Amino acid sequence: MGLSLALNTARTSLVATSSQIAVASRNIAGANDASYARKIATLVTGGGAVRVVIARASDAALFARKLDATSASAERNALLGGLTTLSRTVGDTADATSPAARLGALNAALQAAANQPDKTAILRTAVDAARDLAGSLNTAAESVHGVRLEADKAMSASVARINDLLVQYDAANRAVIRGTAEGSDISDSLDDRDRIIAALSEEVGLTTVEREGGDLALYTDGGVPLFERTARSVTLAATAAFAPGTVGAAVTVDGVPVTGSASPMPLASGRLAGLAALRDDLAPAYEAQLDAIAGALVEVFAETDKVTPSAGDRPGLFTLGAGAASTAGSAARIRINPAVDPQRGGDLALLRDGGMNGAAYRDNPATDAAYSGRLRGLAAALAAERGFDPGADLKGSASLLGFAAASAGWLEAKRKDAAAAAEYQATLLGRAGDALSNAVGVNGDDETAQTLQLERSYTASAKLLTLVDDLLRTLLDAVR
Known part of the structure; x- marks a missing residue:
């Protein structure tokens, strides 16, 4: 040599x-x-x-699995957070502040009053129980509206993060394309791009499509382009407050709605999908159940005109307010009738005798202090079977007490399912991350x-x- x-x-x-x-x-x-x-x-x-x-x-298959697991885990955690809030603030049948428990207390108070209809203190206890029940339904409805508002705010934050990440992705993708054309080392740029994709997958389900020259297009899991040559605009008109019947705005990607019932290509996973399901489906479904309870209470305690029965019933112990013809929002509006509320100058005896709407509606014309027929009838009506149709989940016949318990059970079942799914997805994400790390990590x-x-x-x-x-x-x- x-x-x-x-x-x-x-x-x-x-x-x-x-x-x-x-x-x-x-x-x-x-x-x-x-x-x-x-x-x-x-x-x-x-x-x-x-x-x-x-x-x-690199391992494209394992990376795709990790993205899917990340999106699914974020969706389930978003659902679980909202359902846990509802479950904690509304309670269940064992919670003394829950609508179901308050309804049971009212039933017990009515039966006690029927046994001693001449006791003013017992009548007062029944009216107080009715007031507590109405307040519990009001609080539950407010909790639903609060959960929907928080979900909407979280959706706005998610949209802002997506737009920010897409700007970062555009820069990283351009660096990969430029480095590929120049034949330079693009490994760090690829790391940056994958990191941004992983962060995006937390907010929205993603699919990726490779293009010539190192370009990588991004689509939502519903098929809407999120990044194709350039970043697409993701928008959401925030809702300032939620009331009964309020419909939250849809998230749009380049003008195409990806959440809501009108979406042609809805999101299937990601934090946005979970928050949208909570805001637009689960919380309104629970509010519909609360409204059904409130509407049934108004019907059960309604008074009938004894002089002209064809005149129809009028609200008795419970009322939804003047001009409230629809049951939508009943849980938020329900109150006890001022005519029987001693805190507002009402007469407790009207609960026993009837006549909150005038003498024509009195069940006990002679105002017999020992009269218990109306009180026993009200207690029996609470326990009677009736039809409920607040939604697909709880259709059928049940007593008011049974339906209230079923509603609380429905909410708890949804929370438990969300918790189990969140735990499973977290485990799946951990294993997908470990598999990818073993394949491409250091x-x-x-x-x-x-x-x-x-x-x-x-x-x-x-x-x-x-x-x-x-x-x-x-x-x-x-x-x-």
Whole structure:
């Protein structure tokens, strides 16, 4: 081997080995970064020269699985958070403040009053129980509206984050396209792009489509373009307040609605999908059940005109207010009749005798203090079967007490299902993340061992270079 050839070989080896050591050092530095993919330095020969090409470990299938798991987990956690709030503030049948428990207390108070109709204190207890029941329904309705408002605010925050991430994605995608065209190292740009995609998948379900030149298009899991050459605008008109019947605005991507019943391509997963389901479906469904309870209470306690029965019934102990013809929002509007409320100058005896709407509606014309017929009739009506149709989940016949208990059970069942699904998705996400990390992540021990091996190679090349230098110096000295 000629000295010039040996010198060139040693120098090339030093450059290549130093590049490989630098890559190994990058890997060690990124070992604790979940978005970092292992870099692989490969020696390529050609034209009598050796160069280092840096590749990036990747597994498209595992990455797609992790994106799906991330979106599903975020959706379930969003649902669970809202349902837990409803369950905590509204309660269940064992909670003394829940509508079901308040209804049971009213039933017990009516039966006690029927046994002793001449006792004013017992009548007062029954009216107080009715007031507590109405207040419980009002509070429950307010809780539903609060959950819907918080969900809407969270949706607005999610939309803002998506738009911000899309701006970042545009820059990262352009860096990949530019680096691909120039033939430069794009591994870090690919890491940045994947990190942004992973963050986007928390907010909305994603699918990716590779294009020529390193370009990567993004679509929602419903098929709406989210990024195709350029970022698409994601918008949501925030709702300032929620009242009975309020319909939240739909999230749109480039003008196409992706949430709500009118969406042609709705989101299937992601935090936005979970929040939209909570705001537009689950919370209104529960409010419809509360409205059904309130509407039934008005009907059960209504008074009939004894003089002209064809005149129809009028609200008795419970009222929805003047001009309230629809049952929508009944839980938010229900109150006890001022005519029987002693706190507003009402007469407690009207609960026993009837006549809150005038003398024509009195059941006990003689105002007999021992009269218990109306009180027993009201207690029996509470326990009687009646039809309910607040929605597909709880259609059928039940007593008011039974329906209230079924409503609380429905809410708790939804919460438990959401909790189980959230736990399952969290486990699935953890395993998907572990699988991807094992495939493309960095093993610090392996990288350290490889660095030591490369350092030995570097030392050998340096010794060869020193030897060639000594030989050249000897040769020059001999020529002189």
